[in-house]
Amino acid sequence: MKMSGAQMICEAIIAEDVKTIFGYPGGAIMNVYDEIYKQKKFEHILTRHEQAAVHAADGYARASGKVGVAMVTSGPGFTNAVTGIATAYTDSIPLVVISGQVPLSLIGTDGFQEIDAVGISRSCTKHNYLVRSLEELPRVLKEAFYIARSGRPGPVLVDVPKDITGEIGEFVYPSEVNLPSYKPNYKGNNRQIQKAAKAILEAKKPLLYIGGGAVLSGAAQIVRELAEMTQIPAVETLMSRGVMGAKNPLLLGMLGMHGNYASNMAMSETDLVISLGARFDDRVTGKLSEFAKYADVIHVDIDPANIAKLVDVDYPIVGDIKTVIEKLIPLLKNEVKTERYQVWRDILNRYNELHPLLYNDSDEVIKPQWAIERLGELVGEQAIITSDVGQHQMWAAQFYPFDRPNQWINSGGLGTMGFGFPAALGAKKAVPEKTVINITGDGSILMNVQELVTAAEHKIPVINVILNNHFLGMVRQWQTFFYDKRYSETDLSYQPNWKMLAEACGGIGYDVTTKEEFDAAIKDAIVQDKVAFVNVAIARLENVLPMVPSGGALYNMLLEHKEEK
């Protein structure tokens, strides 16, 4: 069929079964927007900033497990999108970002709104393309979606010069890709898997170390099965909250800088780390030479470059988490002696009793941890929780009872403030039947606050719970601990009127200072069809604990800090 390049882009989006895309028009991408206007197969949501468009597509991808699509114009449209692309890249989220580019004849001439998009995005995309002819456009689009979702997922940029979107040519969307140089290995080496099984059977203190890869691979069910069958305790990273399920007795909690005592001690004392899609991030490992010092390491990852990048690995297994565990389970089934690990489980239970994850609640002021626990009681499994970056993010990860994967959506790798609200919009579009709540801070929410307008216009009723400490709290916490309380540029005492701000944009606002008001506001916000700000005044100087000071060993946790009045 003959059609324009712009139409081809729309046809590819339809063929890939993407129902909602997010974007912002401009000169170089106008041909495509003209085609978007003419079609009815997918919806386009106009965000109010390109960064938000990419985060929204990212939230859509994380909540649905499908590829998210964002569309932006050249120059500033593209550069605004970079933070969103980089955020998706660090967390391995499948996105296709389509950017307009100046016409081919102008490339390299410093044309109006020309910027080297492929050059800028090279190190924050899984792959990128500058389309050079209409003939290659269908193939490039097909490859982009395939590369984004296969292997270790990631964002792919397709930069399309304006004249190519205007040109007419023959369109056949390829049914298959032909990429001989790109063949992700899903299977895992059988010999290595056998060796790993043997190591598990021989270990005394094995530990499942579950990372974001388990979510991406859709492996939660089988990971639970593996844990259940072997009775091996598990720790989750920030990215894998929900995989084991909060009620799972084998789950010790989250490990790392703000992990709980039992999880960090488990990692420090285990004799066999079974890493499932985790990548030994420095926020998880603390001081590397002390990390899992007594352990052999089984490392399952789809990305060979993740294996042995930071720690020596005894049993490297390149493959998809789900596929590999499917092979591992029969090897353990009749062999594993769950009593073998009983002493180990007892030790860990004692650690947990010694220092459970606790906070001092108060009747005078709302404690952020209480707010999150309460939110868990009020909405629990029914909600998808997104978050921004800071203390609120850590409290959410620590205290929310995540029951399933894809329920917890946050920028773990890049730590992008401003991620939570637009990601919530994307998640809500992907899974409209769920309540979507962004747990945020009074700092983060102002980065992308313009999305109130998007949410109001499109009736995307997400709830932003602002845990308001009048501080850039996480930075303030470091200043308290490590900079002698010199609160340099972290005091946010000057505040907008949050309720009025939400309402000025067509949303609804609540100011909350007591527990009763908190309950009332959340319950009311859930039944509204409006975007909401729930501004919760919390204890200003509350700290996230435990804390492993940056660069310290995991077992050296600060468990409490004398509170100041």
Place this chain on the structure above:
Amino acid sequence: MEAVRRVISVVVLNEAQVLARVSGLFAARGYNIESLTVAPMPDTDMSHITIVTKGNKRVIEQITKQLHKLIPTFKVIEHEEMVEKEMVLIKFPIEQSLSDIQVLCEAYNGGIVNVGENMVIGMVTDEPVRVKHFIEAAKRYSPMEIVRGGVVAIER
């Protein structure tokens, strides 16, 4: 861990951006490039890139894995048993003893390749260490310009 010198061959799809992807990877991750050569492979749509780098075992392993991860990369060879050659061109002032230069170049598998009004150009192709020695020796003849070609290697 001790830093070692490694020669790595990368076979890539010969397409736009591919050299930038490879060199950008070294820049972004702070890996070292001692030399890099690239040329299309005959009768294919691929290019052969030869990189000489330095790093400890873990770094070298990461380099090969990261190179492999690039979508247009077909093959990464970390050379062990190889034949390794480098070419160098040196320009000398015509006043220098032509026969000395000739003998020197010949000692390193080369010769004089061009003589002009004010200069003479010698060329040598040899193992990289020997090329280094040659350049040392050539310094006695006041070279005006030295251009090294970078290493190419082939596994035995």
